[in-house]
Amino acid sequence: MMLLKLAIQKSGRLHDDSVKLLKECGIEISNNVKNQLKATASNFPLEVFFLRDDDIPQYVEDGVADIGFVGENVIYESKKNVTVTELLGFGKCRLSIAVGKNEPYPNVQCLESKKIATSYPVLLQKFLDENKVNAEIHEISGSVEIAPGIGLADAICDLVSSGSTLFMNGLQETEVILKSESALIKTPTLSGEKQRILDKLLFRIQTVKKAKNKKYVLMNAPNDKLEEIIKILPGMKSPTILPLAVEGWSSIHTVLSENDFWEHIEEIKTVGAEDILVLPIEKMVI
Ligand SMILES: Nc1ncnc2c1ncn2[C@@H]1O[C@H](COP(=O)(O)OP(=O)(O)OP(=O)(O)O)[C@@H](O)[C@H]1O
Numbered sequence: 031m032m033l034l035k036l037a038i039q040k041s042g043r044l045h046d047d048s049v050k051l052l053k054e055c056g057i058e059i060s061n062n063v064k065n066q067l068k069a070t071a072s073n074f075p076l077e078v079f080f081l082r083d084d085d086i087p088q089y090v091e092d093g094v095a096d097i098g099f100v101g102e103n104v105i106y107e108s109k110k111n112v113t114v115t116e117l118l119g120f121g122k123c124r125l126s127i128a129v130g131k132n133e134p135y136p137n138v139q140c141l142e143s144k145k146i147a148t149s150y151p152v153l154l155q156k157f158l159d160e161n162k163v164n165a166e167i168h169e170i171s172g173s174v175e176i177a178p179g180i181g182l183a184d185a186i187c188d189l190v191s192s193g194s195t196l197f198m199n200g201l202q203e204t205e206v207i208l209k210s211e212s213a214l215i216k217t218p219t220l221s222g223e224k225q226r227i228l229d230k231l232l233f234r235i236q237t238v239k240k241a242k243n244k245k246y247v248l249m250n251a252p253n254d255k256l257e258e259i260i261k262i263l264p265g266m267k268s269p270t271i272l273p274l275a276v277e278g279w280s281s282i283h284t285v286l287s288e289n290d291f292w293e294h295i296e297e298i299k300t301v302g303a304e305d306i307l308v309l310p311i312e313k314m315v316i
Pocket residue numbers: 039040041042043044081082083084100101102103104121122123189190191192210211212
C-alpha cells in the first residue's frame with residue numbers, strides 16, 4: 031500500500047506538538063521503542079520519520095520525505111525548493127536582532143560595520159541587504175545570546191519567544207526580522223495517489239485548527255433578554271435557544287472565538303445572561 035512519508039523533529043521544541051497534532055487528527059503512531067527513527071501509522075497511510083529539524087527541508091526537497099513539519103525559520107533559512115502548504119499553529123516565535131540593554135539603537139543603520147552573531151546567516155543577510163546595511167555576520171550554532179557579553183559580537187540575531195533568554199543575558203530586542211511558526215512543507219513533485227492522501231491529512235489538520243480557537247458557549251437568560259443577547263453574540267449561524275425547566279428562562283448555545291468571548295462577555299452579563307459555561311471544541315467541520 032502507498033504510504034505518505036512525513037518527517038517530524040526527533041526531539042526538541044516541535045516534537046511533542048507534531049505528535050499531538052497527528053493524534054488530534056485521529057492518526058495513531060506507535061513509537062514506543064526508544065530511539066526508533068521510523069514509525070508507521072496503524073489507521074492512516076502514513077509513515078513518520080524522526081529527524082533533526084534542520085535536515086527536514088533537504089529531505090523534503092529530495093523527496094526522501096514527501097512532507098514535513100518544521101519551523102518557517104528553518105524553511106526560509108534553508109532556501110530549499112519546498113512548498114509551504116499549511117501553517118500548523120505551534121512553535122510560534124520570531125527571529126529578532128538584539129543589542130545590549132543599555133546600547134542606544136536609534137535605527138537599523140546603527141548596525142553598520144557591527145559584528146552580529148547568529149545561527150541564521152541567510153535570513154540576517156537578506157534583512158541587512160534590504161536595509162542597505164553592511165555588517166559582519168559571525169555564524170555560531172547555539173547559545174547565541176551569550177555573544178555580546180563575552181565580546182564575541184556587538185549584536186545578535188536569534189529566535190525569541192517569551193523574551194526571557196534575552197532578558198537574562200542583558201539584551202534588548204530591537205528588530206523583528208521574521209515571524210515564524212511550524213508549517214507543513216511539501217516536496218516539489220508528488221504522485222496523484224500521494225496527493226490524495228495529503229489532501230485527506232490537510233482536511234483533518236484544518237478541521238482540528240478551526241476548532242482550536244473556538245469555544246462552545248452556553249448561558250441561561252430570561253426570555254425577555256434573549257433578543258438583546260443574541261444581537262451581541264457573533265455566532266456561527268444563529269445561536270440555538272432551548273427552554274429551561276424554569277418558566278420564562280432559556281439556554282443559549284453558540285460557538286465563539288476565544289477573542290470574541292472575552293470581548294463580549296461583560297456586555298452579555300450586563301444584559302442579563304447567567305451561568306455562562308465555556309467548553310473547548312475538539313473538531314469542527316464547516
Ligand atoms: N523559544 C521558542 N518558542 C517557540 N518556538 C521556538 C522557540 N525556539 C525555537 N522554536 C521553534 O522550534 C524549532 C525547534 O527548536 P529546537 O530548539 O528544538 O531546535 P534544534 O535544537 O535545532 O533541534 P534539532 O535537534 O532537531 O536540530 C525552531 O526552529 C523554531 O521554529
